[in-house]
Amino acid sequence: MDFLKRLLVDEAKKEHVVIEPLQGCDSFENCFTHEGNTIIFWFLTRDGSTHILIAEYKNGIFEKVFKEPNHSIIAPSCRV
Numbered sequence: 001m002d003f004l005k006r007l008l009v010d011e012a013k014k015e016h017v018v019i020e021p022l023q024g025c026d027s028f029e030n031c032f033t034h035e036g037n038t039i040i041f042w043f044l045t046r047d048g049s050t051h052i053l054i055a056e057y058k059n060g061i062f063e064k065v066f067k068e069p070n071h072s073i074i075a076p077s078c079r080v
Contacts, residue, residue: 004062005032008041008053019043022050 009028012019021031022042031042041053056063 004039004055008055012041012043012053016045018046
C-alpha cells in the first residue's frame with residue numbers, strides 16, 4: 001500500500017478508532033477509488049455505516065484530505 005493510502009487509513013483510524021474494509025472486500029487495499037485528481041478511501045465504522053476520506057493531489061503531490069464529498073460518487077463493488 002502506498003504512502004497516501006496508508007495516510008488515509010491512519011487518518012480514518014484516528015477519527016473512528018475501529019474501522020473495517022467495505023463488505024465483500026478482503027483488505028483496505030481494495031477500498032480505494034480514483035476520480036480525477038482525487039483518491040477516495042471507503043471504509044466501515046463499528047456501527048456498520050460507510051464513510052469516506054478524500055485526498056486531493058496535483059502532479060503527484062498530496063494536497064489535503066476532505067471528509068465530505070463535494071459531488072456524488074459511487075462506492076466500489078468488492079467481491080471475494
